[in-house]
Each structure stands twice: as structure tokens, then as C-alpha cells.
Amino acid sequence: MVRRDGALSMPRDQIEAMQLEGIKKTVVSCYENVPFYKKSFDDAGFDPYALSSLDDLRHAPFVTKQDLRDNYPYGMLAVPLERVKEIHMSSGTTGVATLGAYTEYDLAFWGDCFERGIEFAGGGPKDIVQICYGYGLFTGGFGAHYGSLASGATTIPISAGNTERQIRVLREMGSTILCCTPSYAMHIADTAIAMGLDPARDFHLRAGIHGAEAFSDNFRRELERKLNYKVLDVYGLTETMGPGVAVECMEQSGLHIAEDHFYCEIIDPATGEVLPDGEWGELVVTTLDREASPVVRYRTRDITRIIPGECPCGRTHRRIDRLHGRTDDMLIIRGVNVFPSQIEQVMENFDEVSSWYQIELTTREHLDVVTLKAEVNPDFDFDSTGAIEALQRQIQAELKAALSVGVRVRLVEPMSLPRSEGKAKRVVDLRGENA
Ligand code: DLL
Numbered sequence: 001m002v003r004r005d006g007a008l009s010m011p012r013d014q015i016e017a018m019q020l021e022g023i024k025k026t027v028v029s030c031y032e033n034v035p036f037y038k039k040s041f042d043d044a045g046f047d048p049y050a051l052s053s054l055d056d057l058r059h060a061p062f063v064t065k066q067d068l069r070d071n072y073p074y075g076m077l078a079v080p081l082e083r084v085k086e087i088h089m090s091s092g093t094t095g096v097a098t099l100g101a102y103t104e105y106d107l108a109f110w111g112d113c114f115e116r117g118i119e120f121a122g123g124g125p126k127d128i129v130q131i132c133y134g135y136g137l138f139t140g141g142f143g144a145h146y147g148s149l150a151s152g153a154t155t156i157p158i159s160a161g162n163t164e165r166q167i168r169v170l171r172e173m174g175s176t177i178l179c180c181t182p183s184y185a186m187h188i189a190d191t192a193i194a195m196g197l198d199p200a201r202d203f204h205l206r207a208g209i210h211g212a213e214a215f216s217d218n219f220r221r222e223l224e225r226k227l228n229y230k231v232l233d234v235y236g237l238t239e240t241m242g243p244g245v246a247v248e249c250m251e252q253s254g255l256h257i258a259e260d261h262f263y264c265e266i267i268d269p270a271t272g273e274v275l276p277d278g279e280w281g282e283l284v285v286t287t288l289d290r291e292a293s294p295v296v297r298y299r300t301r302d303i304t305r306i307i308p309g310e311c312p313c314g315r316t317h318r319r320i321d322r323l324h325g326r327t328d329d330m331l332i333i334r335g336v337n338v339f340p341s342q343i344e345q346v347m348e349n350f351d352e353v354s355s356w357y358q359i360e361l362t363t364r365e366h367l368d369v370v371t372l373k374a375e376v377n378p379d380f381d382f383d384s385t386g387a388i389e390a391l392q393r394q395i396q397a398e399l400k401a402a403l404s405v406g407v408r409v410r411l412v413e414p415m416s417l418p419r420s421e422g423k424a425k426r427v428v429d430l431r432g433e434n435a
């Protein structure tokens with residue numbers, strides 16, 4: 001067991017003392033073992049041996065995804081390769097992949113971090129955990145797997161895809177905890193309904209541990225209604241470990257950071273200044289005891305805030321808010337900054353539309369055109385052209401008022417937008433293709 005007794009409810013002063021110890025070790029290990037950090041600390045005039053408070057970390061330079069890519073494959077390792085037992089990689093759809101390496105200890109605490117999600121859901125040895133995050137280089141499948149093993153539950157490593165088989169297994173094995181992306185959970189639910197099942201009755205789920213992509217509160221409520229279970233949000237990224245960096249508890253009021261392994265700061269993405277608790281900004285993560293792939297002040301590009309105050313659940317680890325997208329998801333439409341989550345918030349006001357949408361960006365006469373395609377709910381009369389047009393106009397007007405840019409709205413039939421087994425593709429940028 002890598003977790004210290006009482007780690008999750010430790011008094012704040014003890015947590016901070018433990019974090020300071022971890023940071024001291026990490027900055028020194030990075031400086032002594034990773035040439036990139038030696039150069040970057042020296043260039044910034046940051047002395048890792050002089051760090052004596054958590055605030056001193058603000059003087060350390062940031063590390064970015066590009067830095068990790070530049071040092072691909074093994075340049076960022078802080079241990080000899082023979083101590084590395086497993087490797088994962090980010091998808092690398094936009095360029096060279098980034099690599100996460102794990103020693104035996106790193107794998108053990110990864111399992112412990114994901115296990116918290118199962119524990120927070122009240123789960124344990126009596127549970128059956130169906131893991132339909134993809135297994136492979138993606139961290140979702142294995143992270144959930146190690147977590148499930150650590151919890152003592154029965155693990156079903158089914159991986160992503162083959163939705164009808166997922167549904168059969170959910171029914172026949174009586175799975176109680178579902179681990180996959182929220183969009184895939186919705187796809188499983190909708191497919192089961194289309195097969196004539198009632199998943200709320202025919203499945204035996206009590207919790208879903210869903211993450212790897214942002215999802216709205218409305219989406220969560222719809223999932224909980226369809227599958228009759230409780231949805232807990234789990235956050236993580238390949239560069240710092242994978243899923244389990246932060247997990248929601250049953251209060252559903254923010255995700256508890258695994259503060260015994262990660263130190264989190266929120267910065268202003270434009271200036272790099274650390275922001276006070278409560279303010280929204282970019283999450284920056286420093287690992288405290290990661291051996292193979294430590295990071296010091298990794299800029300995640302994810303937008304969240306530290307929720308001030310204590311969680312009613314009594315755990316003392318600070319919480320981040322549910323993610324509001326990424327700094328690089330920001331769409332600049334005719335000069336106005338727009339986040340997909342803002343569009344989602346407007347859609348939440350319309351009961352007639354479901355949570356499935358896709359934003360398409362095109363260009364007409366050198367101007368950006370944004371089209372929101374959204375599925376109506378199954379009980380909406382899609383054959384009534386007048387009703388559709390009226391609703392489209394109404395949504396368009398609200399979007400214009402909320403975002404100050406025009407968005408064309410095209411309502412489409414239920415289940416007509418593409419579904420994915422992993423992360424949903426919410427933004428399709430065709431601007432280069434029809435200019
Ligand atoms: O998505 C790790 C993961 C697997 C997390 C399974 C949760 C569950 P990457 O593929 O490296 O790793 O992608 C990391 O996904 O920087 C966020 O932008 C996004 N992301 C991850 N979790 C959440 C979440 C995994 N709960 C990137 N809410 C991150 C919103 C999330 N976005």
C-alpha cells in the first residue's frame with residue numbers, strides 16, 4: 001500500500017509539509033537527472049537546492065507539452081531505463097506523442113489514485129468494475145485497471161468498443177461500476193434503449209467513473225437518469241500520470257486532487273502569475289513522488305479553479321472545479337474568444353435539445369462561420385418543420401446574446417451525430433478546407 005494512513009483527511013499543515021518535502025526531492029531529482037531541467041532551471045536562475053517553501057516553487061520555470069515532445073522519447077526520464085516497467089503515450093494527434101514512464105512505485109501509486117474514485121463511490125471488493133476505457137498506450141484502460149485491482153473489486157477489462165457486447169456483459173455479469181468516457185457511457189445507454197432495453201432497470205450499475213473529456217452538468221444528469229447510477233468525474237493526463245490526478249466524491253462538488261502525489265497551482269495563462277483560490281485559470285501540476293517521469297510546473301492548458309473551503313465529505317485534499325475546457329480549445333471567432341462550454345451552457349436552457357452536439361467551423365468569404373449541430377430529444381416532433389425552425393431561431397438568438405457572435409444552429413435527429421468509443425469530437429474545424 002503506497003497510501004499513508006489517514007492521507008485523505010490529514011490536517012492541512014501536515015499535507016503542506018508533505019508536499020514541500022515532495023517538491024524539494026522532485027526539483028533536485030529533475031535537476032540532477034534530466035538535462036532539460038538543469039538547463040531550464042539554470043536559465044531561469046532557479047536554485048533547486050534553495051527551495052524552502054511552497055511559494056518558492058513560483059520561481060521555477062514552467063514545462064510545456066512542447067518541451068516533453070522535444071525530448072521524446074527518453075530525454076525526460078529521471079531514472080535509468082531498466083527501472084521503467086511500463087510506458088504510455090498521449091495520442092499525439094497534433095504532432096509527436098508525449099511519453100509517460102512508470103517505475104514499479106509509480107504504477108502502485110497510480111492504482112491507489114484511481115482506486116480513490118471507486119472508494120469515493122462506496123465501492124470495494126463486492127463490486128464488479130467494467131472498464132471500457134481503451135487499453136493500450138492511452139492511460140484510461142490501465143489506470144482504471146490498476147485502480148480496480150487496488151480496490152479488491154472484480155475487474156472486467158473489456159476495453160472500448162463493441163457496444164452490444166458491452167451491454168450484454170453489463171447485464172450478464174451484473175457490473176456495478178462503469179469506467180469509460182462520459183460520451184461512451186451515453187452511447188452505451190442510448191444503444192441499450194434502441195435495443196428495447198431499459199438500462200435503468202436491466203443494468204445493475206451504481207456508479208460511473210467518467211473522465212478524459214469535459215461534460216456538462218446536464219449531460220451528467222441525463223446519464224444518471226438513463227443508467228440509474230451516480231456519475232463521478234475523474235481527471236488526469238498522460239504527462240502527469242493518467243486518470244486519478246483528481247476525482248470527485250459523492251458530494252459531486254469538485255474533484256479532490258490527490259495532494260499526496262500532486263501539487264496544483266492555477267495561473268493566469270497570459271501572464272503566468274499564480275492566481276488566488278477561487279479564480280479560474282490554467283492548471284499547473286508538479287509531481288511530488290513520481291520517479292520515472294516527474295514534472296515541475298507542467299502547464300496542462302486545462303481551465304479550472306481551486307474551490308475554496310472544505311468539502312462536506314470531510315476529506316481535506318483541495319478540490320478543483322469541473323473542467324471548463326482548455327486554453328487551446330478556445331475558438332477565436334471573428335476576433336471573439338469562445339469556449340465550447342459556453343455554447344453548451346446556452347443549450348442547457350432548452351429542454352428540447354439533448355447534450356449531443358458538434359461545432360463545425362468553416363469559412364465563407366474569408367469570415368469564420370460557426371455552425372452548431374445539436375440533436376433534438378427523441379420526444380421532439382422532428383417532422384414539424386415550423387417547430388424546428390422556430391427553435392433554431394430561438395437558440396441562435398440566445399447564443400448571440402451570450403457570446404456576442406453569430407452561430408448558425410442546425411437541429412438534427414436523435415442519434416445522427418457521430419459517436420465515439422473514446423473521447424467525443426466536439427469541434428470540427430474545416431476552415432483550412434473550404435477557404
Ligand atoms: O485523458 C487521462 C484520462 C483517462 C483521464 C481516463 C480520465 C479518465 P490524455 O489522453 O493525456 O489523458 O488527455 C488529457 O484530457 O489535459 C484534459 O484536457 C482532458 N481531460 C481529462 N480528464 C478530464 C475531465 C487522459 N475529467 C486531457 N474533464 C486533459 C475534462 C478532461 N477534461
